[in-house]
Amino acid sequence: xxxxxxxxxxxxxxxxxxxxxxxxxxxxxxxxxxxxxxxxxxxxxxxxxxxxxxxxxxxxxxxxxxxxxxxxxxxxxxxxxxxxxxxxxxxxxxxxxxxxxxxxxxxxxxxxxxxxxxxxxxxxxxxxxxx
Numbered sequence: 001x002x003x004x005x006x007x008x009x010x011x012x013x014x015x016x017x018x019x020x021x022x023x024x025x026x027x028x029x030x031x032x033x034x035x036x037x038x039x040x041x042x043x044x045x046x047x048x049x050x051x052x053x054x055x056x057x058x059x060x061x062x063x064x065x066x067x068x069x070x071x072x073x074x075x076x077x078x079x080x081x082x083x084x085x086x087x088x089x090x091x092x093x094x095x096x097x098x099x100x101x102x103x104x105x106x107x108x109x110x111x112x113x114x115x116x117x118x119x120x121x122x123x124x125x126x127x128x129x130x131x
Contacts, residue, residue, distance in 0.1 A: 005077075005092040011067075013079040017086050020058050024065055024079055028094060035065055061086075 002014040010028035014021065023036040035043040035054050042056040043065075052067045063083040070076045075094035080087075 003079075003090055003092045005094050007094055011077050011079070011092050011094070013090050013092065015081050015088055015090075017063075017081065017083070017088065018059055018061065022058070022063070022065075022081060024067070024081075026052070026067055026077060026079075028075070033067075 003012055005011045007028055011024075011026040013024040013026075015024075016022070020037050021039070023039075025032075025034045025036075027033070031046045031048045033043075033045055033047055033052055033054065034041060035056060037056065037058045042058070043054040045054070050069060052065075054065045056063055056065075061083045063081060063086070065079065065081050067077055067079045070078045070091060071093065074096070076091060077093075078089060078091045080089040
């Protein structure tokens with residue numbers, strides 16, 4: 001299994017099963033989901049829910065693809081491909097696992113800024129804008 005993910009193109013999962021290349025694309029923006037078998041589109045739909053399921057046939061085998069988030073903090077999705085004697089899964093994230101740790105200083109500054117704006121709004125509201 002290979003895969004790529006980024007904020008602009010979403011999640012791309014690639015499976016090789018029974019001499020078939022199965023590609024699963026989940027958009028990060030539009031809710032569009034598409035599945036190809038050997039570059040032929042076999043399933044598509046729009047989904048804005050937390051769980052997705054597709055069923056399709058390739059080489060007289062019925063496959064089921066499910067996808068669901070495993071971490072909202074880093075936009076991580078687990079994609080499973082299940083069929084006759086096939087049970088593969090892969091996980092991809094839009095952000096690196098240490099994203100929030102690395103950006104701790106930024107988040108603290110953002111929090112202080114939001115708090116300062118909130119307190120300023122309260123003071124302006126209490127004083128009626130006289131200050």
